[in-house]
Structures are given as structure tokens and as C-alpha cells.
Amino acid sequence: MMPSWSMVQALLLSSYRSMVTRMRRCVARLLSPKRLLATIAAAAFMMLYLANGLLVVLTRKPVAPDELTLWLGGGMAIYGLFHFVRASWQEPDSRLGLSPAETLWISRAPLRQRELMAYRMASILPSTLVKALLVATVLYCDVPSLACLVLALIMAMGVLESLRLIADRLAASLSSRERTLMRIGFSTIGLALVMQMLVRTLVSSAGSSHPLSLLTAFTAACGETAGTPFVQWLAIPWWPMAKLAIAADTGASVFAYGSLSILVAVLSFVVVSWVDEWSTRHEMICERKRLDSPAYQSSRATRDPVAYQPIRRRKTLLALPNLRGVGPIMARQWVAVVRYRGSIAASLVAPAVLSLAPLVTQAHAGLLHVAAWLAVCTLLLAPPMLRIDFRRDIDRMWLLRSLPITPLAMMLGQIALPSMITIAFQLSVVATACFVVPASPSTIILVVGGLSGLAIFSFALENLVFLTFPHRPKQDGLAMMVRAKLVFLGKGLLLACMAAAFIVWVTLCANASASLAVLVGGCLIASWASAGAALLLATRCWRRFDIHFDTPFLH
């Protein structure tokens, strides 16, 4: 039975209208007077980024077709594996990524499961198309036919999206024991691949700790890992797409690989439906097992409900001094930290290894080398890893606004705990480094004082950017991709400016024969002044945040 035309029409029409409304609202928000300056700055930066990207693409040497095939397939497989690792750790979501409104009105409508899946896949098509076009722009000089490349990328990304849905749905249906097994299994594979990449990076960087050479070595290591037999086995579903990408415009190979690619894409879509049906059944089996539990059986016999025994309150909010409201906000954040302590601790391992790597790879590396990498991790990696900021409360902005605390106290409460965690991380890495390479007290003061200021700056900046261009925690799509790239590169640029300012200051102090105290004091003042300025700016953004206008729609 095919879905009736009116259903398809209604879904397509509402999706189109929804897209138009979102675009209009997005433009209105970007052009609103209060964020016009930020928008202009972001647009200018984006132009620079695009121009640079085009220049790089136009001047780089083409990659050999065989290598491209390996990288495309292997890259997709690694990304797919990442989805499984992520799904095994995150909160279960059995709604196939549908919003609450879609769950109520569309998944409850008389649509069959595969029609619902088709709707889900169709809703991600526009962003997949744009992503494929962007990747095609980067890769077009490597292939004989742009059309084949675009087609291959669209289908490869479609398969990847199917895999993401499969991972999410599967993880949501498992019992806690099965989820633990899934975590162990996929995390072990993921960790092994990351270790491979790191070892390859260290070997090919040949002892250099220069960021650019490390980045080049890491990119090459990713490519090499993607080309390994194990990853290529995982990449079998993308093999026809990878072959299609490097095929010429005409010929039997295009037809053969094209047909195979379409078949795989359709098959992946069917597999999602199967997995969804299996997951629903599996969830039910797990639930029904509870009916046989002795506790439930005895409660049936005595008519004494098992789940309604009076329970003594076990969990209380951390008792912190009020501090004009900062304390309770921190205590609320602490709950999130305790809940995600495992993933927070795990996410800090890679930055720690990265920061301490110069001590192993370079003969004359000192504390400043470690500090440089710590600065990179603090500004670029810590906020997205900890994710303790306003984005957790995007649906509770009214509640936050109604609290009897000043905007400054609110901002301090939001950034205090993540900053403290980051500072504790910095201190432990610095202590380890000092154990290996002794450093002078002034260097330690400079490093510790400067980096702790940077930690506060980093989280204030993260909140500032979020309040200026807010989004939802699990939002994806093109806008999010562009946003993430711009924020990452913007922070990278900021870091480069900071390094340049530091060098200029050191040179000035050396030329003027200034004392060590002046050099260190100047650096610390600059670091903490930047932190203070970012904090005040973020506070201003919170004060001016218009909850009705600025809160993003549910996807």
C-alpha cells in the first residue's frame, strides 16, 4: 500500500513551510541590531575562510584515485564507528531523532514505519546535499567527473546517516547490561584506532612538536588508518560510492558502481526499518522480563505496589555558600559533572597526552612547550568536551531569567565549575611536566597564572558565542557545520593572536631589559584582563538575550 498523495503532499508542504520560516527567522535574528556587529564580523571571517579554502583547493596537488577511494570509504567507516561509540554513551533516544511535535503528530499519524523512516531521511536530504556539495568542492580537482563525485557523496552520506539512526535506535533498545557491552566493544575499537592514529602521528612527525607539522602528520595518519585492511573491511558498504566518486563521466563502470551505490543506499534504508522493528520488539522483551521478577510477583499476591514504597531521599544538591546566587547555580552544574564524570574524565585523557607529548618527542622541550599545547586544549577543546554552559538550559531560559540573581552572578555560576575543572586539569598536567622537566618558579607562575586566566576566558567566550548565536544541544545540519567551523577557526585565530602578543611582549621586555617580574606580571595582567572582559561581555549578552526571539526552535 502506497501512502496517499495527500499525506506525502502534507508532509512535503509542512517541511517546506518549516524551512522557509526557519530561514526567515534566522535572517531576522542575524540582522537584528543587537547582533549586527557580530554577524558582520562572522560574515567577514567566513569570506576569508572561504577564500583561503578555495586557494588551498585550487593550488593543492591532486590525490591519487586509489588513495582517494581508500580515504573516502575508510573515512565514512570511521565516522560510522564514531556514531556507534557516541550512541553507546549518550542518553537513549528511541524517537529516531524526531522532535516531540513530530513524535505526537507525525509518528502517531496513520503512516507506516517505513513511510515514517522515509520522512526522516527526506528531512535530512537538504543538509546532506549541501554537505556533499561542499565536500565535492574540496575534492573536485582529484576526480575526473564532478557529477559522479557529487552523486557518490550524497549516497555515501545517506548511508552514513542511516548508520547513525541504526546506532541510536539500537543503543536505546538495549538493557543496561547490553549497553555496557556495547560501550566496551565499540569504545575499545575506537580507542585502538585513535591509538593507531596517535602512534602514526608521532612516528611521521619525526620528533617535531610544531603545530603545523603535527597537524599535517595527524591528517596523514588519519588517511593511513582509514586505508588499513580492518577499516577497509568496515568500509565495504561505501566501496561502490568510493569507486563511483573516481569514475569518469561515461562508461560501464559508472553504470555499475552507480547501480550498486543506489542498491546499498536503499538497503541501508531498509536495514534502518528492520533495526527499528527489532529494537521495538527487544525493548518489549526486556520490559516483559520484569513481570516475572519475584518482587513484582509477590506484590501482585499482596496487592502491595512494588514501586511505591516510601523512599528516603538519597540525593541532595551540593551545599555551597550562596555567594549572591552563584553557589546554587554551581551546585546545579555539579549534578551534571557528577553524572557525566566518566565521560569528562575520558575526554581529558587525549588533551593530557597531547600536552605532554613534546616532552617525549622533543629532546629540549620545556614547560612552555607543554603550556602552549595546554593553551590550545583549553581554548579549543575544553568547552566542547565539558559542555557545561547555557546550552544545557536552552529550554529553561525563562526559569534562569526569573531567578533572583544578577546577570553577572548567573554568568559566574555558569562558568565557575567548568573553569575550575579545566584549571585542575591544567595543574595536574603542569605538575606532571615539572616532575619530568624541572622549571623555574617564575615560569611555573607564568604558566599556571596565565593558563587559569585563559580557562575563564575560554568558558566566558563559549557562553558569549552561544548567547549571540544560540543553538540546540543536538542540532545538526549545514548551519551547525558552518557555525562549528567558524567558531573553531575563530578561536584558532584568537590563539595565534595571543601567541603573537606574547612574543611581542617578551621581545619588548628583552629590548627594554625589563625585570622578570614585569614580564610575568604583564602576561598575567593581559590574561586575566581578557578573562574579565570576556566575562563582562558574556554577561551583557545574557542581559540582552531575548528569550522569545533568540531561543531556537526545536529542530
Add this chain to the structure above:
Amino acid sequence: MLQVRDLKKWYQSTIAVDGVSFSLQAGTICALVGPNGAGKTTTMRCLAGLVAPTAGDLVVDGLSVTRDALEVRKRLAYVPDEPPLFDDLTVGQHLDLIAGLYSVDNALAKGDSLLIQFGLETKANALASSLSRGMRQKLAICCGYLYDPKVLLLDEPLTGLDPPSIRCLLDSIRQLATQGVTVILSSHLLAMIENVCTHVLVMQRGRVEFFGTSDELRELYPTARTLEDAYFAATHQLDPIVLVNSPGSLGLAMPPVVNDSVSA
């Protein structure tokens, strides 16, 4: 029209609904009442097909909710408490979407008539995100009414509505019942729904404490003058005002009655 047999639903380590059974015939209006956490919303969600029951049979118009999900959805409308809406669609576009999904004939006229009935005609082009709590509720009710369901499940529909809207909603429920629609109405505003309902289902701790007609409820608790009094008696909660007015006459020691095969 609607049969629920031994419905059970587990959430993690909690059993939210534990062996609920009742049946309703066409044209009945059943008040689903009980304290918070009694399992009312879960029962409704199971009936609506939004949550799969752990055990039990749910039958709507002779069709199994689990096996004939698609057909049941066409016959049943569910309006939850605080209904989620598409923030980026207007009021009118919501009705268009539902009309398309349920293949509603003459949808435009029907939709306009519902908007007028619930006082939303001036909001037809407003985004759902700009609506007040009560208006969102009314829009969800309009969406539920649009495809002429045979069974209507309304979870706390009166919350957030102004007095004229409450009257309009209750009148519309009565009217639908006369046309043969079976309605389950969950609400804590007992005084407002007692004159509308033909049946009462009292739930507590996931189980049925009473199910029957309003008259049977009055017979069971003769001193209870209102649905609220009977509710307190059925859920074994002592209402001080009733106790003062009718000392020792509530029959609190009476065993709860579960009548799962009452016909209208």
C-alpha cells in the same frame, strides 16, 4: 468501542500501570481521575499507541492498538497535557498538516469552523511559538477534532483554558458523545467535569480503584455529594471538610470495587 484488558506498563524499575481493565461503549464520556503519578497519562499514551504496553490487550473499535496500529490511529485522537507543536508552523499550517496526514475531506472549511469555535480565527497565521499556553492547548484540540475520530483521549485539556474556552470544550465533548464518539477525559478539575461524564475511572498507584457509571459511584459512596467527595473516598484520602460534615459516613472501610465490564 474501547476495551482495555489487564494493561501493564513498566518504566525502568517502576510499574506505572499495573493490570488496568475497563471497557467503554460508543458515546460514553469517561472521567479518568486519580492523584499525580497514578498512571493516567501512561494509560492514555498506551491507548494512543505512543507507548507500547508491556502486557495487556487494548482494543479500539474492534481493532488491536498494537497489531492494527495504523487503522487505530485513524480512529483515535490524543491530545496530551502541554501538547508539543511545531514552533515553525502557523496555526493554519498545523491544520493543513493534520488534514493531509489523515486525508480529511473539506479540510479548509472544517478547520476554519474549528478555529472559530475555539476562538483562534484571528491567530490562523500566527506561529505556534507565539501562542499562549491556553491557545496551544486549543490548537491541539482543533487538530484532534479535525479528522473526526471515534475515540478521543484528552489529557488535562482544561489546564490553561479561560472560562469561555472551558465551556466551549465541555459543550463540544457532549456534542461529540451524542454523535457516538467515545471520550476519555483526564482532569483534576473534578467539579468542572462531573456533569459531563457518564463514567468514572479512578486510578491510584497504577491500579483501578473504581470503574463504573457516575450513578454507581454515588451508590457506592451515598454520602458523597460531589465527584470530588467520591474521589476522596475511592482513593482512601480523608477530606477534612467532608469528614466534618458527615462524620463516620464515608464508608472508607469499604473495599474498592473494580468493575471492568460496565456498559453504557
